[in-house]
Amino acid sequence: MATLPTRGTGETITHRILDFDDLDGWAQDDHAAALTTFLVTCPDLKDPDWQAICAVAQHQKPEAARTFFELFFRPVLISDGSECLFTGYFEPELEGSRTRTARFRYPVYRMPPEAQARSPWLTRREIEESGVLDGRGLEIAWVDDPVELFFLQIQGSGRIRLQDGSTIRVGYGGANGHPYRSVGVELIRRGIYKAHQVSAQVIRNWVRRNPDIGLDLLRHNPSYVFFRVLRAMREADGPRGAMNRSLTPLRSIAVDPAFVPLGAPVWIEKEGHGKMHRLMVAQDTGSAIKGPQRADIFFGTGDAAGQAAGQLRDPGRMVVLLPIQRAYAMAAEDRQ
Template sequence: MRHLLIPTLALILLAGCATPPSKPADCNCGNGTKPAPITALYNAANWSNLPNWPGENLRGSWPAWLKTCSKLANRAGWKEVCTEARTLPADDDAAIRTYFESRFQPYRITTSEGKESGLITGYYEPLLKGSKEASPTRAPIYAVPDDLLIIDLGDNFPDMKGQRLRGRLEGRKVVPYWNRTDIEAGKAPTAGLALVWADDPIEAFFLQVQGSGRVQLEDGSLMRVGYADQNGHPYKSIGKWLIDQGQLKPNEASMQGIKAWAKANPARLKTMLDANPSYVFFRQLPNADGGPIGALNVPLTDGASVAVDPKFVPLGSPVYLTTSWPNEEKPLNRLMHAQDTGGAIRGPIRADFFWGFGNEAGQLAGRMKQQGQIWLIWPKGVALPKT
């Protein structure tokens, strides 16, 4: 899975740069009550209400839908639509369009606060260079240490379902797990746990941001790694750290800008990385075709898979996304499939667009921080999700 706990790329670089709220989100308001939680509103729409429906690349998104159906085919209300999907020609745009329009109902997602648009960011699967041999100039990509404890709060508190704590034992006491600085100093039991060693520490850091990637070894072979777990510490933005240090301006703190700074300031690289206590552990994955495995447990499809907040958009749902290309005004209207989640993907109108593998995908993902709208494409006759 790529990013169950990993913040998305564009947001992670500048997290905290916006003006902070005047009160904490969980504060008691003037009347002594907490603010009402944000909920999603699903507003039934006609297909003609969807801007430029069926959008671009309808045929290209079809393989992603068939992958989704491999997971949803036995769910009530989904079996029929998935059975029919397998009978359709994959290269017939008209048949695919008719299928969605006859079998599904679009719903414009808005929020209980009245918002109609939200943040759309991007992520990708990076390519690193590395070795199976350790070196002082290389950065280890570790598997999960044996002493990392995972405490599922939902086991004892149903209202906290899905919330987990991570820590370690110190005597009989559970304490926070080691932070990035401690792990890299050797305090965690990571001896023998390096899956591979990345040639460039900054690239290893951004692998942790993305949660999955491929490492090209010295003999030309590729090793694929994916997210396994995290040390439980919250991410602190290295982009904001660089801005606070007067090293970069806000418009320079993109992934590309941070990498350029790291190359020009090797003596300060560790100090910058240590500003973020979060640390991600990996597992080796098969070198199979297709994208990394998302939270739906299917390979992601370039330009057709999207990460969502499953509290508001159920995993597996088709969604129609209307936004714009990274750093452009050119419209980007596309049928996507909710196949992943992410630690920074929170709220009804929030999505992370999977661009694919390699440098070109990384350039697009690193620049994407757009506003957009989301329509839930939901099977007719199936009860809408409750939020």
């Protein structure tokens, strides 16, 4: 194994090239499922080494998937010394309407031009209290629950079920430029809950029990996300990630692209409750996902996926699979 320092990051980043035998549970994973997920986004990779590997991947039989990964990649453990953290995310489903009604009165907005032109723009509190977006035709739909709308913004994409049975798929359309601040951390700071008690469902329940101060708590997070309508998507398709391709439940993860290339296979060893050791693919990003040992696991669509994702906050390890020549070129460059 080689340890390779990366220069110019402001922190000491190490790269350890591992063997596949070092990956706990590697032989037992469903490599064919991981290959299928890899093929969703590998055609979009532009670098020649990735393009060559993708061309080979498209002709692999499922039973040869493990051999494919072992022949063309090397596992690389990238670390800055911080502890690994896995969290989860999902695609929420909200009840909504194309027009405002007594029930559906909370708007899902497109991004206004002034927010595109200036960053940071207004805070969440300023947007909601000023009415600056009212009556401008920026509404994609109206939903019936401000708490679920808040979590839709955190997830960045979702489905809005209309009363006629049709569905609007929405995805991230931009933001106001303010950093995300955790309302869970704020509940802890106020002494309302202990750290081990906080989850997405706990936050939902508390805000609903305390509607006035609850909505004020949500405004503690100044970040505000706008949406766009995602068209030409099948019902079975997952939401689109940062690579503008559909995500696969429990095979797609969000990463920090400063350290992990989007489209790369990533071996995760999530410990804690419901231990998960499997090969996933880096196909998304997130404002709270920072660092080489940080990942958000996509759990799927709907309430059950949301409950599983909201409870996840576990340690472990993640190892990036890089093309062989790329992995060893890092070592050669570093010795120069």
